[in-house]
Amino acid sequence: xxxxxxxxxxxxxxxxxxxxxxxxxxxxxxxxxxxxxxxxxxxxxxxxxxxxxxxxxxxxxxxxxxxxxxxxxxxxxxxxxxxxxxxxxxxxxxxxxxxxxxxxxxxxxxxxxxxxxxxxxxxxxxxxxxxxxxxxxxxxxxxxxxxxxxxxxxxxxxxxxxxxxxxxxxxxxxxxxxxxxxxxxxx
Numbered sequence: 406x407x408x409x410x411x412x413x414x415x416x417x418x419x420x421x422x423x424x425x426x427x428x429x430x431x432x433x434x435x436x437x438x439x440x441x442x443x444x445x446x447x448x449x450x451x452x453x454x455x456x457x458x459x460x461x462x463x464x465x466x467x468x469x470x471x472x473x474x475x476x477x478x479x480x481x482x483x484x485x486x487x488x489x490x491x492x493x494x495x496x497x498x499x500x501x502x503x504x505x506x507x508x509x510x511x512x513x514x515x516x517x518x519x520x521x522x523x524x525x526x527x528x529x530x531x532x533x534x535x536x537x538x539x540x541x542x543x544x545x546x547x548x549x550x551x552x553x554x555x556x557x558x559x560x561x562x563x564x565x566x567x568x569x570x571x572x573x574x575x576x577x578x579x580x581x582x583x584x585x586x587x588x589x590x591x592x
Contacts, residue, residue: 426521426522426523426524426527426530427519427520427521427524427530427575427577428520428521428522429519429520429521429577430517430518430519430520430568430571430572430575430577431517431518431519431520432515432516432517432518432564432567432568433515433516434515434561434564435485435486435487436466436483436484436485436486436514436515436516436558437483437484437485437486437488437489437492437510437511437512437514438481438482438483438510438511438514438546438547438558439481439482439483439484439489439492439496439508439509439510439511440479440480440481440508440509440511441454441479441480441481441496441503441505441508442477442479442505442506442507442508442509443477443478443479443505443506443507444477444478444479444480444503444504444505444506445476445477445478445504446472446473446476446477446478450478450480450503451468451470451480453499453502453503454480454503455468455482457495457496457499457502457503458484458492458495460495461491461492461494461495462491463484463488463491463492463495464484464485464488465482465483465484466482466483466484466516466549467482467483467516467547467548467549467556467558468480468481468482469481469482469547477506481547483514483516483547483558486512489510489512492510493508493510496508512561513560513561513562514546514558514559514560514561515558515559515560515561515564515567516556516557516558516559517556517557517559517564517567517568517571518554518555518556518557519534519554519555519571519575520553520554521553522553524552524553524554524555525552530555531550531555533574533575534555534557534571534574535557536574537570537571537573537574538557538559538567538570538571540570541563541566541567541570542563543559543560543563543566543567543570544559544560544563545557545558545559546558546559546560
C-alpha cells in the first residue's frame with residue numbers, strides 16, 4: 406500500500422486504551438487578531454484580502470469570515486505579532502482596492518491548543534475543550550481545528566488559565582512538558 410492510499414488509521418494506528426488521545430497542550434503568546442470590517446460580501450473578496458497579505462510575505466493562521474445582512478462581511482485572521490506593522494501598512498495601501506469600512510488590530514490575544522492523534526475518531530473532545538474554558542469564564546474569540554488539533558484564540562490575560570484548565574480537563578500532568586509555539590511557527 407503506497408503512502409498516498411493509507412488511511413489515518415494506518416498512519417496513526419490505535420495504540421490501545423492506555424494511549425492518550427490528547428498528548429499535550431500548546432500555547433502561543435505572539436499572535437495578533439486583525440479584523441477587516443465592512444468588505445463586500447461577494448465571491449473573491451477573501452481572495453483579494455489574502456492575496457494582498459501574501460504578496461507582502463505575511464503569514465496568516467486562523468481565519469473567520471462573518472457576513473452581515475447589509476451585504477458586507479467582516480474578515481478576521483491572526484498574524485504573528487511581529488507582522489502587525491506590515492499588515493497595517495498593506496491594509497492601508499490596499500484600502501481603495503479592498504473597499505473596507507475599517508480595520509483593527511488586537512495584540513491582547515493568545516492561542517491555546519490541544520494536540521493528539523485520534524481526535525477524529527474520539528467523540529467528546531471538543532465538548533471537553535470548550536467546557537473546560539467555559540468553566541473558567543474564558544471567552545473564545547476564534548476556533549480552528551484539524552485531525553490532530555483543536556485551537557482557540559482567547560484573551561491574552563486568560564491564556565495561562567486556559568492552559569491550566571485544559572491540562573486538568575484532559576488529565577495531563579501540570580508539570581508535563583508542554584509545546585510552546587513562538588512567532589507563529591509550528592502551527
